[in-house]
Amino acid sequence: MRPALVLALCLLTFGVLDGALLWQSGQRRASWPVRMGSAAIATAAMGLTDLCLATEARYTRHPAVSDSLAPFMDHPGSLEHFPTGSFWAWPGENQKEPTP
């Protein structure tokens, strides 16, 4: 078999696989609002402000409403030690509070 044909078959396999993955992604996106309807109700009815991803530190459990500098505020000279602190970026300027 011609080598270029082998490459073409290889690319076709990737094309079919990636096409199937993209189709599945589209299906998941389409069914998302239906599946997550109860999550939207929970957010509104309980006034939730954050996703429940990391529960080890308050600044990664509730980054939207906790102190943005909390990693260094636990005590004087305190250093960040929670592993999740290395995944989550500091919200920084985006948490600037409204001023009168």
Add this chain to the structure above:
Amino acid sequence: MNRALEKQLNLLDYTLASLRRRKLKNLGIMIVFAAVIFLVASFQFLTASLTATAQDLLAEAPEIVVQKMSAGRQEALPLSYLAKLEGLYGIRTVAPRIWGYYFSETSGANFTILAVDPALMPKGDRLFQALEGKLPGVGQGEVVLGSGVAADLNLAGRRSFSLFRPDLTLKPLTVVGNFKADTDLLTSDLIFTTPDAARDLFAIPEDHCTDLCVYVANPREIGTIAKKIAALLPATRIVTRPQISQTYRVVFGWRSGFASICLLTALAAFIILAWDKASGLSAEEKREIAILKVLGWQTGDVLLLRCWESLTVAGLAWLLGCTAAYIHVFWLDGELFKPVLLGWSVIHPQLKLLPAVAAPDLLLIFTMSVVPYLAATVIPAWRAAIIPPDAAIR
């Protein structure tokens, strides 16, 4: 067949045969390259999906949250602030919330305990749709549990359990419902109860709450009302819905430490690879180019050959890396990144994320990986191809 196309196909055939001759080396480069692309693409897909999921699920977060600050920290807020806010034109509802954390000594898990009167909240009358069971009743110490809390408490059919108050007396609680699995990304560590039960558990006085959720009549005025509240209530922190949304747009950014490590690792791997390639071709490769030129190949043909070679290796690595990254993030819930994303958390919610794979992300990964690799391999080939063939063979 078109002559130009036939020429390209012949070149491709020769390229593939050439790659096959050095299959161990080329396969090694492709696998390492695919692994680097997999790492970067996994991070990109995961952060994009977390951001998209947060934007979607938190679209109905409180419009304004008011917290009282003292010495740089949040503290309980007096309910007398409610009366002050009632005088502000444009505010529709103000709902006091009581919430806090409870550390379980036995399992090391952190629970979030939240209490609010659903009657004061938007869609509060539909909260029962988010749970299996019933809503907690006032004065009865009833709670609804998130799936992570239920698994951690391991009640095994029992409905009663107790938590410690600050003075170490026990507060008895009764489970009357569980949040649905669909809400897991929001409620996994949540214990939802009534304000009186939460006050009792946290020993918060009757005339205080943790913070206030403020809803305005016109959502366009959120910023204006937030400024008015800040002027009216000094020593408070005001967090608006657009700020919450913006926080989740940046919190998983490339500047976070782990992303930097991923990107720097990828960059270092690429620099080593490019340096190895750019430092020159091997004597064998130079001789091959010289023989091709003696046989009548032009410099352009040699460059095309190298282009095909690099494009095949880098392109296949890109396809392999991106496909594996997609499967890793959306089918295997990002298992490799979970230890860093969740850290020491004892409660692990299911990461069923909204797939968010955008063409710009794929193009960015392609540009960062394939294009520099092409440049790093074609330039040395061009330098070798312009040397007279007899000099190269000698």
